[in-house]
Amino acid sequence: MKELDRLDRKILRALQKEGRLTNIELAERVSLSPTATAERVKRLTRDGYITGYMAVLSPDKLGRTLLVFVQVKLDRTTPDVFDAFADAVKRSDDVMECHMVAGGFDYLVKARVAGMEAYRQFLSEVILPLPGVRETHTYAVMEEVKSAGLLPV
Structure with a gap:
């Protein structure tokens, strides 16, 4: 895998901020020919630096106004419980992110729901029935x- 140079970094910064740039617009921003720019983007994608593109949606417009973080402590920390928990979390559309963490609890879950009533339903129907859940602590934002979701490049 080739080391990132100054132009690769410029391309990554530009696409990270505005993923819908055309190749010509991107080429102009990084001062390269469109052909050279396209080849670099292909290589950056092939090498795994660019993993995809997506639109950033408005939670308010979509009725997902409540953002919550839920600390989850499991009753057992065994591979089978970890696997079952991860599989179940991946099936929930309300969960935006889930991270296994080191410290006083096992997982940190980030979810977006319509409001407090929807959160209560999410907690009772999604989080608490997850395999191995012993305790939760919720933080409403x-x-x-x-x-931002932007990585320094």
């Missing part, structure tokens, strides 16, 4: 201060 009052204000999103930063949600």
Whole structure:
């Protein structure tokens, strides 16, 4: 795998901020020919630096106004419980992210729901029935201060 150079980094920064750039627009921004730019984007994708493209949607417009983080502690930390928990979480459309963490609990779940009533339903129908769940702590977000999702390149 080739090391990233200055132009690769410029391409990654531009696409990360605005993934819908045409190849010509991208080429102009990074001061390369369209052909050279397209080849670099292909290589960056093939090498796994670019893993996909998506639109960022408005949670408010889609009725998903409540953002919650849920700490989950399992009753057993065995491979079969971890696997079953992960499989179940992946099936929930409300879960945006789920991370196994080190520390005082096992998983941190990020979810978006319509409101507190929807959250109660999510907790009782999705989180609590998950395999091995012993305890949860929920943190409802009052204000999103930063949600960039951009990696430093």
